[in-house]
Amino acid sequence: MSKKTEAGPDFEKTLAELEKLVENLEKGDLSLDDSLSGFKQGIELTRKCQVMLDDAQQTVDQLIDVDNEASLKTFEPDA
Numbered sequence: 001m002s003k004k005t006e007a008g009p010d011f012e013k014t015l016a017e018l019e020k021l022v023e024n025l026e027k028g029d030l031s032l033d034d035s036l037s038g039f040k041q042g043i044e045l046t047r048k049c050q051v052m053l054d055d056a057q058q059t060v061d062q063l064i065d066v067d068n069e070a071s072l073k074t075f076e077p078d079a
Contacts, residue, residue, distance in 0.1 A: 011052045018045040051078075 021042050025035060055077040062075055 011049060011056075014045055014048050014052070018042060018049065021045065 021038055024030065025038050025042070030038060058077075059075050
């Protein structure tokens with residue numbers, strides 16, 4: 001099994017799910033309970049996306065900072 005699959009859904013899939021959820025919430029056709037549930041799910045998806053972006057930024061920072069050999073280390077994202 002690939003590392004990407006083990007880590008769960010990728011960024012693009014999570015973002016697409018979040019965008020669809022926002023569209024449904026913006027329509028205003030949901031009940032209050034459904035809206036609150038959707039909002040909670042949206043917050044969770046936003047946090048997942050942020051973690052993936054933070055991990056990507058850390059990887060980029062490590063790749064760019066080649067002048068500082070002390071900072072070179074193997075990157076292992078949190079599971």
